[in-house]
Amino acid sequence: MHPDIADILFSKDDIKLRIAMMGRQISADYKDVSLLLVGILKGSAIFLADILREIDADVNYDFVSISSYCGDTSSSGIVRVIKDVDADISGKHVLIVEDIVDTGWTLRLSYLKENLLTRGAESVKVCALLDKPSRRKVEVNIDYIGFVIDDLFVVGYGLDYDGRYRNLPYIGVLKPEVYNRNN
Numbered sequence: 039m040h041p042d043i044a045d046i047l048f049s050k051d052d053i054k055l056r057i058a059m060m061g062r063q064i065s066a067d068y069k070d071v072s073l074l075l076v077g078i079l080k081g082s083a084i085f086l087a088d089i090l091r092e093i094d095a096d097v098n099y100d101f102v103s104i105s106s107y108c109g110d111t112s113s114s115g116i117v118r119v120i121k122d123v124d125a126d127i128s129g130k131h132v133l134i135v136e137d138i139v140d141t142g143w144t145l146r147l148s149y150l151k152e153n154l155l156t157r158g159a160e161s162v163k164v165c166a167l168l169d170k171p172s173r174r175k176v177e178v179n180i181d182y183i184g185f186v187i188d189d190l191f192v193v194g195y196g197l198d199y200d201g202r203y204r205n206l207p208y209i210g211v212l213k214p215e216v217y218n219r220n221n
């Protein structure tokens with residue numbers, strides 16, 4: 039285990055098993071249609087790559103990049119889409135892929151779902167590996183959830199702190215002294 043990690047919340051095997059289950063559900067739900075996974079960079083890249091390979095359907099993927107908000111963002115705040123979807127989305131069933139939904143601001147303030155629907159997507163749903171509902175500031179509907187977690191500072195499997203730990207194969211709780219060091 040990495041020395042900055044206090045505890046492993048989900049092991050590599052836990053994650054693999056859960057994603058296989060999610061993949062089976064998604065495969066069944068989208069079995070006769072064209073599915074486009076849209077990952078929100080950068081955190082979702084690892085999860086998207088793994089769940090993609092558990093989906094047995096007509097599936098493609100793309101990424102968007104969304105400018106992050108400041109901590110004090112109000113409901114009138116703007117979160118911009120910096121990199122848009124390249125693929126043609128008209129008539130496609132889109133599944134937005136997130137590593138974690140925390141406050142909900144990223145999904146809500148980017149208007150990503152509404153934007154994709156306006157541009158002709160047949161349906162838009164959301165899939166998140168982690169859901170931290172205790173931190174929610176705005177209501178967000180998540181259609182596929184990997185794990186619901188408490189308000190813990192988690193890193194690994196794509197999730198970072200200050201650009202680090204994305205490479206850990208598990209999801210772990212960061213030791214408080216690591217983030218307190220920088221405050």
Ligand code: PRP
Pocket residue numbers: 078079080081082106136137138139140141142143144145197198
């Ligand atoms: C993280 C995560 C989600 C977002 C969720 O992204 O990947 O996109 O935060 O938080 P929210 O529900 O409070 O908006 P981050 O901005 O850390 O960028 P990254 O994916 O590049 O690490």
